[in-house]
Amino acid sequence: MTLEANNPNKKSWLPVSKNSDFPIQNIPFGVFLTKDDIITIGTRIGNYAIDLSALHQLGYFDGISLTDDIFLQDTLNHFISDGRKAWRAVRSRISEVFDAENPNLKNNTSQREVVLFAMEEVEMQLPVLIGDYTDFYSSKEHATNVGTMFRDPENALMPNWLHLPVGYHGRSSTIVPSGTPVRRPMGQTLPKGADKPIFGQSKRVDFELEMAFITTDANVMGEPVSVDEAEEYIFGMVLFNDWSARDIQKWEYVPLGPFLAKSFASSISPWIVTLDALEPFRVESPEQNPQPLPYLQQTGSHSFDINLAVEIAPEDETPTTISKSNFKYMYWTMAQQLAHHTINGCKVNSGDMMGSGTISGPTPDSYGSMLELSWQGTEPIKMGNGTERTFIEDNDTVIMKGYCEKEGFRIGFGEVSSKLLPALKSELT
Numbered sequence: 034m035t036l037e038a039n040n041p042n043k044k045s046w047l048p049v050s051k052n053s054d055f056p057i058q059n060i061p062f063g064v065f066l067t068k069d070d071i072i073t074i075g076t077r078i079g080n081y082a083i084d085l086s087a088l089h090q091l092g093y094f095d096g097i098s099l100t101d102d103i104f105l106q107d108t109l110n111h112f113i114s115d116g117r118k119a120w121r122a123v124r125s126r127i128s129e130v131f132d133a134e135n136p137n138l139k140n141n142t143s144q145r146e147v148v149l150f151a152m153e154e155v156e157m158q159l160p161v162l163i164g165d166y167t168d169f170y171s172s173k174e175h176a177t178n179v180g181t182m183f184r185d186p187e188n189a190l191m192p193n194w195l196h197l198p199v200g201y202h203g204r205s206s207t208i209v210p211s212g213t214p215v216r217r218p219m220g221q222t223l224p225k226g227a228d229k230p231i232f233g234q235s236k237r238v239d240f241e242l243e244m245a246f247i248t249t250d251a252n253v254m255g256e257p258v259s260v261d262e263a264e265e266y267i268f269g270m271v272l273f274n275d276w277s278a279r280d281i282q283k284w285e286y287v288p289l290g291p292f293l294a295k296s297f298a299s300s301i302s303p304w305i306v307t308l309d310a311l312e313p314f315r316v317e318s319p320e321q322n323p324q325p326l327p328y329l330q331q332t333g334s335h336s337f338d339i340n341l342a343v344e345i346a347p348e349d350e351t352p353t354t355i356s357k358s359n360f361k362y363m364y365w366t367m368a369q370q371l372a373h374h375t376i377n378g379c380k381v382n383s384g385d386m387m388g389s390g391t392i393s394g395p396t397p398d399s400y401g402s403m404l405e406l407s408w409q410g411t412e413p414i415k416m417g418n419g420t421e422r423t424f425i426e427d428n429d430t431v432i433m434k435g436y437c438e439k440e441g442f443r444i445g446f447g448e449v450s451s452k453l454l455p456a457l458k459s460e461l462t
C-alpha cells in the first residue's frame with residue numbers, strides 16, 4: 034500500500050526543523066485549547082497546531098463525507114467512529130493543503146490567522162474520552178525479568194504466557210495527558226519480614242515504558258475481530274507511562290492482579306499518530322515459539338520500528354536518559370492483542386485504549402521500568418547530577434519519547450512528561 038501522504042520527499046510550506054517529530058508525513062490527531070478558550074480537534078506540523086474545525090469551516094474538506102461539527106468536539110471519539118476511510122481521506126487532504134506546492138492556504142493571510150497557532154499558544158488535552166482501558170503484558174523480556182525477581186528464575190514465564198497475550202482491565206478515569214502532575218499514592222504495603230501490612234505512602238513509585246493503541250468501534254457483542262482484520266480497527270498510537278507503585282502491587286496483586294498499584298495514574302502523549310503514518314516503519318515481530326493457536330496466527334509484518342527513550346529530570350535539573358528501548362521488541366502484536374481481547378465476544382468501542390505492557394529490550398540499558406533497571410532497588414541508577422535513583426523520587430519528572438527514522442526521514446510522538454508530586458498525607462507514613 035502506498036499513501037501519497039507518506040511520500041518522504043514531500044515538503045510543507047510550514048517550517049519544520051530537521052529533527053522534528055512532526056513533518057508533513059506525520060499528521061497526528063489531537064485536541065487542544067486555544068488562548069481564546071476554544072477547544073478544537075487539530076493536527077500538528079512542525080511547531081504549529083492546526084485547527085481542523087476552522088479548516089473544515091473554510092471548506093478545505095469539501096468532498097469528504099463529514100458532519101459539520103465533526104472537528105468542533107472536545108474528543109476525537111466521533112471522528113474515530115467514522116472509520117479508516119474517513120481518517121485516511123482527512124489525513125490525505127491535510128497533506129495536500131500544507132504541501133509546499135499548494136498556494137491556497139499558504140497565500141491567504143486571513144485564513145492562516147484562524148487556522149494556525151504556535152504550539153506555545155495552545156494547551157493539549159486528553160485526545161479521546163477513553164471508555165475502557167486494557168493493559169497487556171506482552172514483552173517477553175519484561176515478563177521474564179519480573180518473573181525472575183518475584184518468583185523463580187527457572188520458571189520465570191507463567192505457563193500461559195507463550196500461548197496468549199496476558200492482559201487485565203485497567204482504570205480509564207485516571208488517564209491524563211502529558212504535563213499533568215501525578216501524586217505519589219498512599220496504600221497498604223507489607224514491610225519486609227512483617228506479618229501485618231502498614232498504611233502509608235508508596236516508597237516504590239515506578240514508571241512503565243509502554244505504548245498504547247486507540248481503537249474504533251470494532252465489533253458487536255458476541256462477535257470476535259479476526260487477527261487479519263484487527264489493524265483496520267486501530268486508529269493510532271500514543272506513548273504511555275503506566276505509573277505503578279511496586280510495594281502496593283506486591284502485597285495486593287494475588288490472586289486477581291494489580292489494582293490500586295496501577296489505578297492512581299497513567300499518562301499519555303497528546304498526539305495520536307495514525308497506523309497509516311507508521312506504515313513505512315512496519316517490521317516483523319519476534320518469532321513466536323511455540324506457534325500460537327490458529328485464531329492468533331499471523332503472517333507478514335505486524336510490528337513497528339519505534340525508538341523509545343526514558344529520561345528522569347530531578348527538580349530544576351537537566352534530564353538524564355536512563356533507558357532506550359524499541360516497540361519492535363514486543364512478542365505479541367497489537368493485532369493479536371485485539372483478536373484475543375474479542376475472541377470471547379467482548380465489545381470494543383471507539384476511544385478504547387489498549388496498553389502494550391512495559392516494553393523492555395534484551396539488554397539492561399533497554400529495560401522499561403525502574404523495577405528492572407535497578408533490579409528491585411539493588412542496583413541504583415546514576416543521574417547526571419551525581420545523585421542515584423532506585424525508584425522515582427518526589428518532584429522528579431519522567432519523560433518518555435518515541436520516534437521512527439528511516440533513510441533520513443523521521444516521524445515521532447513528541448513526548449509524555451509528568452512530574453511526581455509528594456504524597457498528599459506524608460505525615461501518615
Ligand code: CA
Pocket residue numbers: 168241243275388390391
Ligand atoms: Ca502496565
